[in-house]
Amino acid sequence: MTKKENISSSYLFPALDDLSRGGIVLMTRDEQRHLDKAWTEKTGLSLSVLMEQAAYSVTATVLDLIRDAFLDYVKCQAAAEENPDTEAEERRLFSRTEILILAGAGQNGGDAWASARQLMAYGCRVTVVDLCPATKLPLEAEENRNAYSQLDGLVLSPEEFFQYAHSTHPEYIVDGIFGSGFQADRTLSPELKKIFGLVNELGGKAKAVIAIDLPSGVDCDTGAAVEETIKADYTVSFGRAKLGLYSEPGCLFAGDIITAPISMPDLWQTENLRGKNNFSARGTLHMAITAEWLKAHKVERKEDGNKGDFGRGLILGGSRGMPGAVILAARAMMQSGCGYTYVRTSQDVVPIVTDALPSALTLEIREDGDLSELVPLVQATAIGPGAGQSPWLRILPGLINNANQLLLDADALNYLALRDNWPDITLKRVESGRSPIILTPHPGEFLRLAPDLSDLMSRDRAGAALALAKRSGCIIVLKGHATVTALPSDACLYNTSGNQGLSKAGSGDVLTGLMTSLLAQGYAPEISAPAAVYLHGLAADLALADLKNARAITPETILSYLAKTFQYTDW
Numbered sequence: 001m002t003k004k005e006n007i008s009s010s011y012l013f014p015a016l017d018d019l020s021r022g023g024i025v026l027m028t029r030d031e032q033r034h035l036d037k038a039w040t041e042k043t044g045l046s047l048s049v050l051m052e053q054a055a056y057s058v059t060a061t062v063l064d065l066i067r068d069a070f071l072d073y074v075k076c077q078a079a080a081e082e083n084p085d086t087e088a089e090e091r092r093l094f095s096r097t098e099i100l101i102l103a104g105a106g107q108n109g110g111d112a113w114a115s116a117r118q119l120m121a122y123g124c125r126v127t128v129v130d131l132c133p134a135t136k137l138p139l140e141a142e143e144n145r146n147a148y149s150q151l152d153g154l155v156l157s158p159e160e161f162f163q164y165a166h167s168t169h170p171e172y173i174v175d176g177i178f179g180s181g182f183q184a185d186r187t188l189s190p191e192l193k194k195i196f197g198l199v200n201e202l203g204g205k206a207k208a209v210i211a212i213d214l215p216s217g218v219d220c221d222t223g224a225a226v227e228e229t230i231k232a233d234y235t236v237s238f239g240r241a242k243l244g245l246y247s248e249p250g251c252l253f254a255g256d257i258i259t260a261p262i263s264m265p266d267l268w269q270t271e272n273l274r275g276k277n278n279f280s281a282r283g284t285l286h287m288a289i290t291a292e293w294l295k296a297h298k299v300e301r302k303e304d305g306n307k308g309d310f311g312r313g314l315i316l317g318g319s320r321g322m323p324g325a326v327i328l329a330a331r332a333m334m335q336s337g338c339g340y341t342y343v344r345t346s347q348d349v350v351p352i353v354t355d356a357l358p359s360a361l362t363l364e365i366r367e368d369g370d371l372s373e374l375v376p377l378v379q380a381t382a383i384g385p386g387a388g389q390s391p392w393l394r395i396l397p398g399l400i401n402n403a404n405q406l407l408l409d410a411d412a413l414n415y416l417a418l419r420d421n422w423p424d425i426t427l428k429r430v431e432s433g434r435s436p437i438i439l440t441p442h443p444g445e446f447l448r449l450a451p452d453l454s455d456l457m458s459r460d461r462a463g464a465a466l467a468l469a470k471r472s473g474c475i476i477v478l479k480g481h482a483t484v485t486a487l488p489s490d491a492c493l494y495n496t497s498g499n500q501g502l503s504k505a506g507s508g509d510v511l512t513g514l515m516t517s518l519l520a521q522g523y524a525p526e527i528s529a530p531a532a533v534y535l536h537g538l539a540a541d542l543a544l545a546d547l548k549n550a551r552a553i554t555p556e557t558i559l560s561y562l563a564k565t566f567q568y569t570d571w
Contacts, residue, residue, distance in 0.1 A: 011430045011473075013489035013526060016285040017270075022296030023493070024259075024288035027240040029180050029220040031273055035239055038272045039264060048140045050262055051107065054238045055114030055144075057260030058212055061236050062119060062172055065208050066097055094123040100170035102199065103145070104177035104216070105132040110141025111212050112176025117148045127154045127170070129161045131177060131195070158191060165198040171207045173199060175230045179213035180242055184224035184459070188217075196228040203231060211235040214242055215253040222460040223247025223482075231255075239264045246288045246494040247462050248482040284466065285491040289534045294569050297527050301337070310339030311520030312378040315513065316365065316392075317385035317410070318345035323352040325386025325410070325509045328555050330360050332513025335562045336535075338520050342378060344371065346390060369395030380405040380519035384412030385509045400429055400437065405519040405528075407438040409512045410445075417448040423472035430473035436488060438519075438529050440477040440512060462492045477515075477529050479508065483537075485530040493530040498537025499544050501553025510555050511536045514562075539565040 013019075027035075040047060070093050099119055103112035113128065120126045128148065133155075137145060149155060156164055188196070196217065203209040209232045214220055217229025223244040233255040235245060241259050244250040287293075302309055313333050318326035326345050330353070333341045343353055344365040353362045365371070369392035375381060381403045387393055393415045399406055408416060416422050416439075430436050439449070447454055450468045457464040465478040465486035476486040485493040515532035519525060539561040543553050565571075 011433060011436060013487060014524070016489070016491060019491060019526065020285060020287050022290065022293035024241055024246075024290060025270070026243040026246060026286040026288060026494070027273075028243055028286070032180055032220075032239060032242070035264060035269060035272060043263075046140070047107075048143065050238075051110050051114055051140045051144065053262040054111045054212075054260065056118060057238070057258070057262065058111060058115040058174060058176075058210060058236050059118040059122075061210055061234060061258060062099065062115075062124075062174065063122065065172065065210075065234075066093060066124075069093075069207065091123060095125070097172065098125045098127070098168065098170045099172045099174065100127050100129070100164075100168075100202065101174040102129045102131060102177050102195075102216075104179075105135050105137060105141075106179070106181045107138055107141055108176050108179030108181060108212055109137060110144050111179070112174060113141065113144035113148050115174060115176070115212075116153060117144065117151060120148070120151065120153055127156060127164065127168075129156045129158065129164075129195075131158060131192075133157055158195060161195065162198070165202060169205055170202060173203055173206050173209045174212065175199065175209060175216050175232060176212040177216035177230070179211075179216070180220040180244075182214070182216060182219060184217075184219035184222065184226060188226060188228060193228050196230055199230050200228075203233075208233040209255075211254070213237050214244055214250070218244045218250040218253055220244045222463065223250030224459050225249050225253060229253050234258060236260055238262050239269060240266075241288070243286045243462075246286075246482060246496065247484065248480050251482045283490060286462070286494070287491065288494045288496050289485075289530045290496055291534075291538075291569055294531055294534060294571065297523075297531065298571055299522060301521075307339035310337055311380065311517070311522065312340040312342065313338045313516045313520035314342040314344065314371075314374065314378040314381045315385065315516065316344050316371075316381065316383040317387045318343075318349040318353065319386055319388035319390050320346065320348055322386035322388055323349045324506060327353055327356045328506050328509040328559070329382065329385045329513035329516070330357055331559055332510045332562070333517040333520070334359065335559055336514050336517040336566070338517040340378075342374065344374070346392075365392050367391050369393075369398075371395065371399075375399065375403050378404065378520065379522070380407070380516045382407040382409060382512050382516040384409040385512055387411035387415075397425065400425055405435055405438075405516075405525060407440065407512060407516055407519065409440045409508065413439060413441050413445045414448060417445075422449070423468075423474075427471075427473040430488070435525050436473055436475050438475045438477060438515065438525050439472075440479065440508065440515070442479045442508070446476075446478055462486065462494070466490070466492055475525050475529050477533060483533050485533060487526050489526070491526075495530065495533045495537055497534050498540050499550050499553075501540045501544060501550035501557070502537065504554055506555035507536075507558065510558050535562075535565050535569065535571070538568065542568065 103109040211232035215232045235254045245254040343362040347364045453464045465476045469476045469486040483495040518528035
């Protein structure tokens with residue numbers, strides 16, 4: 001694969017392999033099936049071997065959770081006894097541990113049956129609910145169901161489970177109902193809805209709920225989820241983590257994600273999915289952004305650099321009643337390393353910004369919006385925060401044609417949406433060889449930009465963002481609990497940082513300033529966008545760790561934690 005890829009335009013995006021360095025490459029349903037088949041053909045081993053390994057990764061997770069509780073007990077015992085018999089105590093603990101396992105009709109159910117057998121061998125009190133007692137399972141799953149039954153394992157029918165749920169309180173629950181086979185457009189039967197509801201009720205009282213591959217009710221390929229979805233505390237995913245675990249709303253049900261390799265080396269997986277077989281279910285790179293990804297794409301700052309070396313960024317925004325947006329954005333630029341921060345705003349906002357940010361280069365923007373001298377001077381321009389209906393927004397088409405790096409947010413997005421042919425305008429910019437524009441809509445702004453994608457948006461947020469990215473040639477940063485950055489080069493990057501403390505007016509303005517700062521400092525837009533989203537969320541996470549409550553986090557809090565964020569990530 002070449003170092004750069006030209007995807008239906010003249011702008012050269014990085015090759016997907018380069019872009020994915022340090023990130024968590026995610027897997028779709030069909031990719032998992034392809035790997036299972038390729039593995040059996042390559043090794044000559046049966047799927048039963050993979051199933052046994054998958055099951056043991058679940059078993060090991062449950063045992064580790066039990067042992068963690070046991071270690072707390074041992075510490076108490078050690079304080080009271082000189083030489084406690086920890087091995088005997090562990091065996092006694094296992095024998096007292098009640099584990100409920102739910103097994104469905106597919107291979108996910110086979111993993112559940114195998115894990116049940118293994119946990120029973122450790123002495124745990126295991127109960128399996130067979131959701132399909134009259135159904136012939138796939139070969140490997142059927143073998144494991146029979147093996148568990150032959151060892152006199154306790155099995156309940158769905159009807160018996162209803163009685164169990166009202167009389168027993170399991171400490172650990174293992175969800176092996178659907179896994180990656182679930183599709184969110186299917187309708188659950190009334191019986192399954194009742195079972196899911198009872199599992200969630202029991203899960204609220206249990207020490208932990210562990211999902212096999214995905215929580216039942218989450219679509220592997222989109223993250224869409226049914227209302228009754230089982231909420232897990234831990235999800236054990238096989239080979240590679242599944243896309244639905246990182247996409248909204250599936251990420252809300254996944255809990256902590258544990259990835260088990262099950263004899264599939266990562267390089268081998270990559271070669272089979274994107275190498276000589278040229279296989280990818282949707283032809284799209286899906287990847288979760290992590291601190292490791294950030295480090296892999298860091299550009300070192302010059303120790304002897306001056307302010308000119310660290311970029312010039314311009315914020316266009318602010319209007320009567322909304323000066324705060326442009327102040328927050330400009331402050332984020334300054335506190336994230338931008339050498340020069342320029343602000344152009346309406347006349348009555350200028351003195352407010354000057355008082356708040358004396359180091360920003362702030363002037364009035366005239367109604368005709370003439371910025372012909374300034375725009376070529378700066379490396380990055382952001383337009384929109386707090387702009388309202390300012391008449392100078394009419395300069396937007398000129399910026400699209402002439403700005404170096406360009407970011408559109410808030411009111412600039414609403415202004416852009418008024419033009420029916422706006423994707424043609426932005427696409428021409430990319431086709432001319434200029435860098436793609438970054439658009440940062442929340443869901444409402446997204447639907448104003450692309451009302452025809454409403455249905456897709458409701459089923460597949462990342463798919464909708466990617467469709468708009470390809471149509472417009474823009475990088476789409478679709479904000480949400482798990483913000484997704486979609487690139488026209490066929491990649492979706494999922495954020496893994498942040499918390500509800502970001503759900504405050506002004507938080508997006510801080511993100512705009514941070515993103516513009518990275519652009520001005522020379523980071524490519526396809527790096528700047530997801531990196532800024534991750535850093536923004538990480539600042540909120542670090543604040544939450546100190547404050548212990550997300551309610552108290554404000555945009556100003558995020559700004560105050562940027563220094564700690566850069567220290568934490570070594571940026």
